[in-house]
Amino acid sequence: MGERQLSDLSEREARRRLREVGPNEPVQGRRVGAVGRLLAPLANPLSLLLLTAAGASALVGEQVNAAIIVAMVMLSSALSYLQIHRSQRAIERLRAQAVPTAKVLRDGTWRVVPRREVVPGDLVRLVAGDPVPADGWLLVSEGLQVQESVLTGESLPVEKPPGRDSRVYLGTYVVSGSGVVRVTATGARTQFGEIAARLSERQPETEFERGLRTFSVLILRVIVFLVGFVLMASLMRRRDPLEALLFSVALAVGLTPEFLPMVTTIALAHGAMRMASHRVIVKHLPAIQNLGSIDVLCSDKTGTLTTGEMRLVEHLDALGSPSDRVLELALLNSYYSAGADNPLDAAILAHVKAPAPSYIKVRELPFDFDRRRLSVMLEGSEGYLLVTKGAPESVLPICSSYEAGGEVLPLDEAARERCLQAPERLGALGHRVLAVAYKLMDQPSQLAESKLVLAGFLAFLDPPLDDAGSSIAALAADGVKVKILTGDSELVARHVCASVGVDASRVVLGAQVDALDDAGLGRLAEDVQVFARVSPAQKSRIILALRGRGHVVGYLGDGINDAPALRNADVGISAAKGAEVAKDAADVVLSERSLRVLHEGIVHGRRAFGNVMKYILMGTSSNFGNVISMAAAAVLLPFLPLLPTQVLLNNFLYDLAQVSIPTDNVDPTFVRKPRRWDLGLVREFMLVMGPVSSGFDLLTFAVLLKLFHSSESMFHTGWFVESLATQTLVVLVIRTFGNPLASLPSKPLAATVASVVLLGMALPYSPLAGKLGFVPLPAGYLLILACLVAAYLIVTELVKRWLYSRHLGRPRNSTLQGQPDREGRA
Ligand SMILES: Nc1ncnc2c1ncn2[C@@H]1O[C@H](COP(=O)(O)OP(=O)(O)OP(=O)(O)O)[C@@H](O)[C@H]1O
Numbered sequence: 001m002g003e004r005q006l007s008d009l010s011e012r013e014a015r016r017r018l019r020e021v022g023p024n025e026p027v028q029g030r031r032v033g034a035v036g037r038l039l040a041p042l043a044n045p046l047s048l049l050l051l052t053a054a055g056a057s058a059l060v061g062e063q064v065n066a067a068i069i070v071a072m073v074m075l076s077s078a079l080s081y082l083q084i085h086r087s088q089r090a091i092e093r094l095r096a097q098a099v100p101t102a103k104v105l106r107d108g109t110w111r112v113v114p115r116r117e118v119v120p121g122d123l124v125r126l127v128a129g130d131p132v133p134a135d136g137w138l139l140v141s142e143g144l145q146v147q148e149s150v151l152t153g154e155s156l157p158v159e160k161p162p163g164r165d166s167r168v169y170l171g172t173y174v175v176s177g178s179g180v181v182r183v184t185a186t187g188a189r190t191q192f193g194e195i196a197a198r199l200s201e202r203q204p205e206t207e208f209e210r211g212l213r214t215f216s217v218l219i220l221r222v223i224v225f226l227v228g229f230v231l232m233a234s235l236m237r238r239r240d241p242l243e244a245l246l247f248s249v250a251l252a253v254g255l256t257p258e259f260l261p262m263v264t265t266i267a268l269a270h271g272a273m274r275m276a277s278h279r280v281i282v283k284h285l286p287a288i289q290n291l292g293s294i295d296v297l298c299s300d301k302t303g304t305l306t307t308g309e310m311r312l313v314e315h316l317d318a319l320g321s322p323s324d325r326v327l328e329l330a331l332l333n334s335y336y337s338a339g340a341d342n343p344l345d346a347a348i349l350a351h352v353k354a355p356a357p358s359y360i361k362v363r364e365l366p367f368d369f370d371r372r373r374l375s376v377m378l379e380g381s382e383g384y385l386l387v388t389k390g391a392p393e394s395v396l397p398i399c400s401s402y403e404a405g406g407e408v409l410p411l412d413e414a415a416r417e418r419c420l421q422a423p424e425r426l427g428a429l430g431h432r433v434l435a436v437a438y439k440l441m442d443q444p445s446q447l448a449e450s451k452l453v454l455a456g457f458l459a460f461l462d463p464p465l466d467d468a469g470s471s472i473a474a475l476a477a478d479g480v481k482v483k484i485l486t487g488d489s490e491l492v493a494r495h496v497c498a499s500v501g502v503d504a505s506r507v508v509l510g511a512q513v514d515a516l517d518d519a520g521l522g523r524l525a526e527d528v529q530v531f532a533r534v535s536p537a538q539k540s541r542i543i544l545a546l547r548g549r550g551h552v553v554g555y556l557g558d559g560i561n562d563a564p565a566l567r568n569a570d571v572g573i574s575a576a577k578g579a580e581v582a583k584d585a586a587d588v589v590l591s592e593r594s595l596r597v598l599h600e601g602i603v604h605g606r607r608a609f610g611n612v613m614k615y616i617l618m619g620t621s622s623n624f625g626n627v628i629s630m631a632a633a634a635v636l637l638p639f640l641p642l643l644p645t646q647v648l649l650n651n652f653l654y655d656l657a658q659v660s661i662p663t664d665n666v667d668p669t670f671v672r673k674p675r676r677w678d679l680g681l682v683r684e685f686m687l688v689m690g691p692v693s694s695g696f697d698l699l700t701f702a703v704l705l706k707l708f709h710s711s712e713s714m715f716h717t718g719w720f721v722e723s724l725a726t727q728t729l730v731v732l733v734i735r736t737f738g739n740p741l742a743s744l745p746s747k748p749l750a751a752t753v754a755s756v757v758l759l760g761m762a763l764p765y766s767p768l769a770g771k772l773g774f775v776p777l778p779a780g781y782l783l784i785l786a787c788l789v790a791a792y793l794i795v796t797e798l799v800k801r802w803l804y805s806r807h808l809g810r811p812r813n814s815t816l817q818g819q820p821d822r823e824g825r826a
C-alpha cells in the first residue's frame, strides 16, 4: 500500500480524541496543584504539631505565643514553597526542550507532535532509533525490526512485516528499517502500558536520594530519642505540661532540617541552569548530583572521541588494490537499504554522488548490532543480486570466494589470510573498515547469507576530535576514568584511543565479555579501559558489572545500540542529534557531544553536592549541639532554658541565614574529586561537633548564672544571642575544607549570615523585646560573648580539620564512601 492511500486523522479529530481518551501517558503523572504544593511543607508532622500547639496556647490565653508560632510556620512554608516552586519552573522550562515527540500524519502532512498527544487512529511513521509511541499494527514495513526485550525478554530484534497481525507495542523501539503504524491504543490502555511505565521510569532511587533518605532516618531517630527524653524530664520536674510539650516540639523543629528539600532543590537547579547555559539539558534534577559522583565514564567511540562525520577514503578489492567495483556494490547496498540514516551509508552515498543503477528491491536483511552486517536482495536484468556489507569479521565467514583484479577465486585458508591484510592495515591507521560481498542467483529462493563472493573493502575516516585528548586528561585529573565501549574493531579502537590518550594496551573483545560471570567481568572492567566489538547487551553488562563494584558509572552514547547501557548507567548521557530512543533513556542531553561540556557538568554536580553537604553538616553540628544543650539545661535548670517561642524564633532565624547556601562558592579542591554521600562523616560531625558546641553553651550558662547572676529573662536573652551567633557563624568554618580566611563565602551568604547575627543582637533592644521575653544585655556580657564566639570558631576550625583529614584524606576502600581508589592515591 502506498502512503498516498493512507487515511489520516484531521487535526481537529485528533484533538477531540485526545480530550476523549486522555494523553498518551502510560501512567498519568500525578499533578499536584499550586494549593497542594503550598500546603505540602505544612503537612510535615512537626508543623502540624506546632499548629496544634499554637491552637492550644491560644485557648489558654497565650495569644502572642500562638501568633508567633503560626507566623513562623507560615513564613517557613511560604519561603520553602516559593523557592522550590521557582526552581521547578526553571527546570520544567529546560525539560520542555527535550519533550519526546512522534511523527504523525494529520491533514495530509507528516508533522512532529509531542508523544503524549498521539491518539488512537493516528498514523505514526517509525524509523530506526524511534521508540514505538503507542500500540498499533503495521500498515507499511520496510524491513522494520523492533527490539522488544523489555516486554518479552528476547534480546534479538524481531522482524515485523506489514499487516494487521503485525503488532508493535509501546515501550519497544525500532532497531532498523522503517514503517508506518496505525495506532490502536494509547496511554494506560496499551497492552503493556503498565510494564512500559515501570520501565520508562528511572531507577526508583538514585545514589543521592538514597543518601538523603538514610540521613533523614538518622535525624528522625535522634529527634524521637531526644524529644522524648526532654518531655519526660520536664514532666517529672512538674513543669506546666503545655509548656513542656511546646518546648519539646520546638526542640524537634530545631533539629529538623526543614529546609533540606529547598536547599537541595535550589542547589541542583542552580547546577542545571548553569549547565543549560552550555546547552546541556538535565531531565531529572538528581541527575546533576549523580554527575558529580561519577568516577567511571563509559562512552562509545564515534562522536565522543571522533567527530562522527564519516568520510569514505578508500575502496579496495579483496587483496587491497583500488577497485571501483566494490564501490558500485556498496552503493547498491546503501541506496536500497531502508535505514539509510546512518553515517556509514551517508558517507558512501556522499562519495559516489550519482544515483544508484535501477533495480527492484526484493528483500532486505537489515542491520543489527549482533550480526553487524546488512544485506539487500535486488532484481535486475542479470537475475537476482544479493549484496552484503558489514564488519569484516562478520562478512568473511559467509564468503566462499573472493574477487581480485577482476577474477573470482576460491577463498581457502591461505587466501583468507591474504584478504585480511587490507582491513588490518587500514584498521591500524584508525580507519573504520567495512567488507562488501555479493552473490548472483537465478531464483530469489531464500535470502541466505552464505557462499558469497568477497568484493573488497571500504575504508572510512573519522578523525579524532581536537579536544578529546585534553578533556580525557582533565577528567582523569578530576578522578573520572574514561572507558571506551565500542562496536568497532580492536584495531580501530586501539588507534583512536592511543591518539587521545586512553590506555589501549589491553583491549577486551565482546566475545571475551560473554565468557565471564558478573563478578569476573567487574574485576576485569576496572582494569581495562577499552572494550571493542561489544554488542548493546554487552555494553549494558559492563556498566552493571562496574556498578556492582561500587562505582558510580556514567554512560555517554547516542546510538540505538547505546539505549540499554544508557538505561542501566547511574547517569545516561546522550546528544541532541542522537537516536530518539537514546535520548529517551538518557538523564542528560548534550547539544553537542563533547567531553569538555560533560566535564563542566560534572564539576557543577560536585558544586551542588558541596552546598547541600554544607547545609547538612551545619544542621548536624552546631545546631545539633544547641539542641543537646537545651535538653541538658531543661533537666538541670529550675526553669526552661529558652521559652518555646524563643526556640522557634532562634531556629527560624538560623534557617533564614541558610537560605543562601545554594549560592555559595565551593572550594576548587572540593570539585577535583568525585563526591558521594559519606554518612560516616555526617555522623562523626554530629557526635564531635555537637558536643563541642554544647561545651561552649555550658560555658555561656556558667557566665550567665555565676558571673552575671542572671534573671530568667536575661538568661533566655543571653543564651538566645549566643546560640544564634555561634550556630550561624560556624558556616564560615564548615563551608570550606581549608582555611576559612582564604576561602570566602558568596556575597548572598555573607549578607544573610551577617544580617541574621545582627538582627539577633538587636532584638533585645527592639520594641518587640517585651513580647518575645527578652531584656537588654549588659555591655560586659556582650564583650565576653564576642570572646566566646571567637574561641568557639577557632576550636571548631581545629576540630573540622581533624575530621575532614580523617574522612577526606585517607584512601577509601569501603564501597559506600568515596570511590575505591585502587592506586591508593588520595
Ligand atoms: N550501516 C551499516 N552497514 C553495515 N555494517 C555496519 C553499518 N553500521 C555499522 N556497521 C558495522 O557494525 C559495527 C558496529 O557498529 P557501530 O560502529 O555503529 O557501533 P558502536 O558501538 O556505536 O561504535 P562506536 O563506538 O564507534 O560508536 C561497525 O563497526 C560496522 O562494522
Ligand SMILES: [Mg+2]
Binding pocket: 300, 301, 302, 558, 559
Ligand atoms: Mg555509536
